[in-house]
Amino acid sequence: MSHRGSLVLLGHNQLTRRMVCHATAAGWHVAVATHDPGTYRDPCDRCEDIRFVVPSEWTFPGLSGALRRACVTRITAVYSTVDQRIPLAIELASALGARAQGRDNSGWQTDKLRQSELLQAEGLPLPRSAPAATREMAVKLADDIGYPVILKPRDMNGSRHVCYCESAADVAVAWDDHAADLVDRKHSLEFMPDLLVQEFLQGPVYSVETLTDGAQTLIFGVTDRVLSPLPHFAELGAAFPADCAPQLAGQMCAMAGQAVTALGVIGPAHTEFVAGESGPVVIEVNGRMPGSPITTMVGDVTGVNLYDATLEILAGGSVPAAVHHDGAGACALEVAPTVKRVRDVRDGVRYVTCHAATVEQAREKLANLGLPLRGTGHPSERTFGEYRR
Numbered sequence: 521m522s523h524r525g526s527l528v529l530l531g532h533n534q535l536t537r538r539m540v541c542h543a544t545a546a547g548w549h550v551a552v553a554t555h556d557p558g559t560y561r562d563p564c565d566r567c568e569d570i571r572f573v574v575p576s577e578w579t580f581p582g583l584s585g586a587l588r589r590a591c592v593t594r595i596t597a598v599y600s601t602v603d604q605r606i607p608l609a610i611e612l613a614s615a616l617g618a619r620a621q622g623r624d625n626s627g628w629q630t631d632k633l634r635q636s637e638l639l640q641a642e643g644l645p646l647p648r649s650a651p652a653a654t655r656e657m658a659v660k661l662a663d664d665i666g667y668p669v670i671l672k673p674r675d676m677n678g679s680r681h682v683c684y685c686e687s688a689a690d691v692a693v694a695w696d697d698h699a700a701d702l703v704d705r706k707h708s709l710e711f712m713p714d715l716l717v718q719e720f721l722q723g724p725v726y727s728v729e730t731l732t733d734g735a736q737t738l739i740f741g742v743t744d745r746v747l748s749p750l751p752h753f754a755e756l757g758a759a760f761p762a763d764c765a766p767q768l769a770g771q772m773c774a775m776a777g778q779a780v781t782a783l784g785v786i787g788p789a790h791t792e793f794v795a796g797e798s799g800p801v802v803i804e805v806n807g808r809m810p811g812s813p814i815t816t817m818v819g820d821v822t823g824v825n826l827y828d829a830t831l832e833i834l835a836g837g838s839v840p841a842a843v844h845h846d847g848a849g850a851c852a853l854e855v856a857p858t859v860k861r862v863r864d865v866r867d868g869v870r871y872v873t874c875h876a877a878t879v880e881q882a883r884e885k886l887a888n889l890g891l892p893l894r895g896t897g898h899p900s901e902r903t904f905g906e907y908r909r
């Protein structure tokens with residue numbers, strides 16, 4: 521098989537493991553930069569010759585020194601499946617003349633404040649939002665914006681510490697919860713203490729899935745979200761294509777295309793929206809693959825394997841010519857019995873993805889597996905109760 525050079529993968533999740541398998545099959549030499557090679561034991565039977573690189577620190581000198589010591593040469597592409605490492609992946613790639621998932625390493629991929637400044641400059645509709653450096657400042661900003669508000673970290677993801685607040689007391693609790701959780705030792709990440717205080721937008725949540733090769737953006741369509749009950753926003757499930765009015769879908773797809781172009785994303789992205797009364801509002805752009813169940817679900821329906829398509833772009837290729845739609849997909853969390861609260865949802869859960877002729881039938885398949893998910897936006901407490909086994 522022809523070799524495409526070395527691909528450096530940064531990350532520590534299921535997406536990285538999948539990328540390892542697809543990249544080795546496509547003829548890359550793969551080096552995985554990780555603080556914990558143990559999590560990659562046997563990602564697949566083809567991956568015997570992947571190399572692990574353990575940086576002394578997650579900085580450009582730390583990573584490039586580790587790659588040098590491990591004799592990783594001919595690096596032609598770098599990809600991070602984790603938001604927090606994307607700026608470093610881009611920095612490394614540009615120093616080496618390699619490809620990555622964009623050109624801008626100013627940090628918008630992990631800093632929501634920086635991202636909102638860039639999107640605002642594009643004229644895209646965003647929620648009213650301001651950064652708070654102290655708890656008192658957060659309460660003051662919430663008063664100014666008007667309750668209910670959302671408190672959210674500048675640099676976390678997976679809805680972690682995104683909290684709905686109806687009062688100053690709620691803001692204080694959300695602030696303290698976040699302040700006590702700024703170091704993720706398991707994934708070797710440290711987070712900013714600041715929180716954004718944001719206008720709460722009422723309405724269903726959607727995401728537009730895209731793939732960009734630098735010249736062209738392929739828009740797969742819109743997925744919906746089933747969320748845990750307030751005050752948290754854990755994603756319990758999703759379906760594709762979302763059941764939303766064509767005009768709304770068209771508006772969101774156009775905005776997502778504009779956003780990924782403005783941010784200079786290369787490869788897959790998912791742009792999240794709340795469809796409010798006065799139209800869709802951009803919640804955030806993630807300049808990487810969505811979580812693996814959504815990547816699988818969209819791939820099942822459109823026939824585009826996002827891992828292979830991303831690797832093709834990292835090798836200098838283009839987006840696939842067109843997307844066909846074969847039925848619909850739905851996915852849901854299978855919550856482990858140890859999960860007691862929404863806050864625990866990130867641990868001990870597994871997604872199940874189903875493909876069928878329609879979203880209803882895909883959701884019915886999930887229901888037959890004991891995962892009954894209905895509707896979009898916020899399900900009732902009762903719906904989540906079904907998951908609290």
Ligand SMILES: Nc1ncnc2c1ncn2[C@@H]1O[C@H](COP(=O)(O)OP(=O)(O)O)[C@@H](O)[C@H]1O
Pocket residue numbers: 647670672676677678679680682718719720721722725747753792794803804
């Ligand atoms: N201003 C808002 N109004 C309503 N819901 C919001 C708002 N901001 C975030 N959410 C909900 O919280 C989820 C997580 O917020 P997001 O900003 O996407 O953070 P993360 O990076 O953790 O995914 C969103 O997908 C959405 O469901």
Ligand SMILES: [Mg+2]
Pocket residue numbers: 678679792804
């Ligand atoms: Mg999000």
